[in-house]
Amino acid sequence: MSETRMFTGIAAAPGIAIGEAFLLDEEDFCVVEVKIPETEIKKEISRYKEALNKTHQEMEATRNKIDSLLGKEYGRLAEAYQVILDDPIFNRDVIKKISSGVNAEYALYRIMEQVVKSFDLIEDEYFRERKHDIQDVGKRIMRHLIGPMRHSLAEINKPVVVVARNITPADTLTIHEGTIQGFVTDMGGKTSHAAILSQTLGIPAVVGLRNITATVKSGEMIILDGNQGIVIVNPSQEVLLNYQREKEIELKTSQELEKLRDLPAQTRDGTRFILAANIDNPQEAKLVLRYGGEGIGLYRTEFLYFNRTDLPSENEHYENYRQVARKMLPYRVIVRTVDIGGDKIASLGGMDLPPERNPFMGLRGIRLCLRYPEFFKVQLRAILRASAEGRLGIMYPMISGVEEFLAANRILAEVKEELRQRKIPFDENIPVGAMIEVPSAAMTADIIARQADFLSIGTNDLIQYTLAVDRVNENVADIYEPLHISILRLLKKIIDAGHNAGKKVTMCGEMAADPNFTAVLIGLGLDEFSVSPPAVPKIKRTIRSLELVEAQKLAEEIFNAPSRDIIIQQIKQFHIRQT
Amino acid sequence: MIEKEVVLRGIDGLHLRPAGVFVRLAAGFKSEIKILCGDQLVDGKSMLGLLTLGITSGTKFKLIISGEDEEQAMETLIKLIERNFENE
Numbered sequence: 001m002s003e004t005r006m007f008t009g010i011a012a013a014p015g016i017a018i019g020e021a022f023l024l025d026e027e028d029f030c031v032v033e034v035k036i037p038e039t040e041i042k043k044e045i046s047r048y049k050e051a052l053n054k055t056h057q058e059m060e061a062t063r064n065k066i067d068s069l070l071g072k073e074y075g076r077l078a079e080a081y082q083v084i085l086d087d088p089i090f091n092r093d094v095i096k097k098i099s100s101g102v103n104a105e106y107a108l109y110r111i112m113e114q115v116v117k118s119f120d121l122i123e124d125e126y127f128r129e130r131k132h133d134i135q136d137v138g139k140r141i142m143r144h145l146i147g148p149m150r151h152s153l154a155e156i157n158k159p160v161v162v163v164a165r166n167i168t169p170a171d172t173l174t175i176h177e178g179t180i181q182g183f184v185t186d187m188g189g190k191t192s193h194a195a196i197l198s199q200t201l202g203i204p205a206v207v208g209l210r211n212i213t214a215t216v217k218s219g220e221m222i223i224l225d226g227n228q229g230i231v232i233v234n235p236s237q238e239v240l241l242n243y244q245r246e247k248e249i250e251l252k253t254s255q256e257l258e259k260l261r262d263l264p265a266q267t268r269d270g271t272r273f274i275l276a277a278n279i280d281n282p283q284e285a286k287l288v289l290r291y292g293g294e295g296i297g298l299y300r301t302e303f304l305y306f307n308r309t310d311l312p313s314e315n316e317h318y319e320n321y322r323q324v325a326r327k328m329l330p331y332r333v334i335v336r337t338v339d340i341g342g343d344k345i346a347s348l349g350g351m352d353l354p355p356e357r358n359p360f361m362g363l364r365g366i367r368l369c370l371r372y373p374e375f376f377k378v379q380l381r382a383i384l385r386a387s388a389e390g391r392l393g394i395m396y397p398m399i400s401g402v403e404e405f406l407a408a409n410r411i412l413a414e415v416k417e418e419l420r421q422r423k424i425p426f427d428e429n430i431p432v433g434a435m436i437e438v439p440s441a442a443m444t445a446d447i448i449a450r451q452a453d454f455l456s457i458g459t460n461d462l463i464q465y466t467l468a469v470d471r472v473n474e475n476v477a478d479i480y481e482p483l484h485i486s487i488l489r490l491l492k493k494i495i496d497a498g499h500n501a502g503k504k505v506t507m508c509g510e511m512a513a514d515p516n517f518t519a520v521l522i523g524l525g526l527d528e529f530s531v532s533p534p535a536v537p538k539i540k541r542t543i544r545s546l547e548l549v550e551a552q553k554l555a556e557e558i559f560n561a562p563s564r565d566i567i568i569q570q571i572k573q574f575h576i577r578q579t
Numbered sequence: 580m581i582e583k584e585v586v587l588r589g590i591d592g593l594h595l596r597p598a599g600v601f602v603r604l605a606a607g608f609k610s611e612i613k614i615l616c617g618d619q620l621v622d623g624k625s626m627l628g629l630l631t632l633g634i635t636s637g638t639k640f641k642l643i644i645s646g647e648d649e650e651q652a653m654e655t656l657i658k659l660i661e662r663n664f665e666n667e
Contacts, residue, residue, distance in 0.1 A: 080599030083626045086606070118631050126592060127633035133595065134627060315636055319591060 004234050007209050010188070011229035012195035014534065015204030016247045017182030018240070021233070022160035023218040031142075034103040045095055048104035051144035055085060058140070084137045089115060105145050112138040132166075156180065161222045165213050167194040182206075182224040184231055186213050198226075199287070206231050257537035261292035265529075265540045267522070271548045274528040275540055276331070278508055282320050285327045287533040292540065295331035297456065297530020298395075298508040299324060301338050301379070311375075317382030325390025332391045334456070334530075335383050336435065337376070337408075339365040339397040365398025366408055373411050380415045387427035395433040395456055400440045402447045409451070437461035437509075442490040445497035455498045456530075459509025463487055482511045483567050488520070488559060495525045506530060515542040519574060522548060523555025545578060580645035581653055586637065589663040593634040597664035602626045604659055610646025612656070623656075 204226030437458030506528035612623030621628030
């Protein structure tokens with residue numbers, strides 16, 4: 001048995017897979033030009049047409065399957081492939097080429113080459129990359145001309161881990177349900193086709209491994225750890241046992257959590273909480289629904305500014321918000337206005353701002369937006385326009401006092417007036433909240449709560465700023481403590497301030513996603529939680545295991561505790577009592 | 580022959596899915612359907628043709644249709660674009 005090898009890639013879809021490797025090798029057709037005598041051309045054309053027909057049948061046969069397996073969105077992608085197959089390039093140009101006296105394979109090969117060349121000239125990356133889809137359709141026809149060259153996913157009838165250069169939409173058409181344990185690919189990132197597909201199917205995947213296909217052989221034992229982005233080939237008995245155990249635990253938990261999806265986030269004594277989710281991009285909205293999130297409590301909009309060289313247009317903003325608003329109906333989606341620093345804006349050709357020495361405390365978030373109202377208005381206009389098509393809310397990040405909140409609202413009012421005059425519809429009553437993540441805002445939350453429609457506590461920054469701890473700095477990370485008495489006091493202050501003004505208080509920081517803190521938070525009176533989509537079920541389970549009265553007692557107890565150690569002790573004891 | 584200029588709005592670009600919907604619909608008409616974008620003229624019934632135009636949000640292009648059902652084809656396709664390529 002050969003030695004154990006380990007690879008690290010991008011964790012694209014969570015979960016653990018263990019199984020034999022099935023290598024899906026790159027197809028390399030060796031196409032030779034053969035002269036076809038005039039008398040044989042007719043026959044050659046009909047041979048090509050037959051291959052086209054077979055490809056057609058193949059696609060047709062799997063199209064309904066993809067609808068039921070992956071949903072309508074993918075179904076339409078499968079349709080797009082069929083439309084490519086119907087293209088005059090395949091129906092007319094290739095046949096014309098064959099008529100000039102060459103074999104079908106060579107004619108197809110040459111025409112494909114031309115198409116790919118013309119696609120390479122396209123500036124827009126999305127369109128340029130579509131050549132892979134077209135090549136894929138070409139290969140399917142070629143396969144029917146030459147005969148099977150490549151192993152296809154359709155041949156798989158036992159549980160395996162698929163190792164491939166890349167996974168294309170067409171590959172997925174032929175999957176037999178339940179046979180594929182996981183995907184391991186050379187190419188791709190977190191949003192590549194393989195990643196989205198695996199997430200949709202709930203199959204673990206590690207992508208972006210560069211050239212794992214060159215080093216793995218079919219039949220080798222593989223462990224795929226989609227949680228950490230690790231692939232282990234030929235694991236030792238010990239590692240294998242460990243992972244098998246972990247996989248069993250994972251399976252059991254996910255089955256339990258699945259059952260929770262359609263149940264309310266409600267305590268044993270019947271108090272309901274809203275359990276929403278945080279997202280970083282529109283694609284994640286479907287994950288929220290899958291995990292049973294009731295809305296989006298934090299839609300981060302920074303993604304619009306990454307990986308590009310210019311500022312996003314109003315329409316780009318609009319399209320992204322509208323999509324999520326519609327998808328999430330009847331639930332609410334809270335869009336957080338952009339929280340980026342000046343350096344980012346400068347690099348996108350916006351205002352010319354010099355780099356700052358301490359950007360965390362610099363011109364960022366609402367400060368930047370207030371300084372450059374025209375820049376801010378682009379986003380506000382887009383959010384308002386999208387609010388006509390769903391239930392949206394707005395919240396401002398990095399508010400340090402009520403003045404900033406009011407100033408932002410004045411700009412919002414201007415934009416609303418402008419839209420009214422242009423007769424563009426929007427939600428007149430769109431709720432507007434303040435993120436409470438700066439200690440000065442927490443201390444004056446009562447004043448802000450009178451002006452805002454809701455408060456949303458961002459614990460990551462609040463803790464960091466209150467304790468003066470950079471939590472990614474290893475030297476001080478142990479001082480970062482969500483249960484520090486100062487934090488508990490601030491939380492209580494914020495929640496009480498909200499309630500006194502008759503406003504809801506929600507939390508969207510990581511503290512909300514840690515089940516160890518859930519009891520304390522509902523005990524303190526928090527109304528809503530917003531957590532990463534995969535954390536929704538476990539927080540729901542925790543809420544469902546609690547009694548509100550007990551949680552309130554706990555909050556009271558620890559609130560008067562003299563030290564952090566005692567607080568931690570008390571929470572531990574509480575959890576033992578509850579289970 | 581009739582022609583009409585349109586601007587793509589509401590979607591990011593004439594990507595695989597919307598292009599597929601367009602071509603499918605276009606193929607149902609007898610008329611010849613061409614799309615002119617910049618100085619590129621392509622067959623509106625060809626997916627590859629459409630894709631090579633690389634039409635992104637905000638891009639202007641022209642529909643040029645000629646044939647017996649040109650009026651109906653124009654109306655149907657314009658409506659599709661206005662519907663953001665959602666199937667009815």
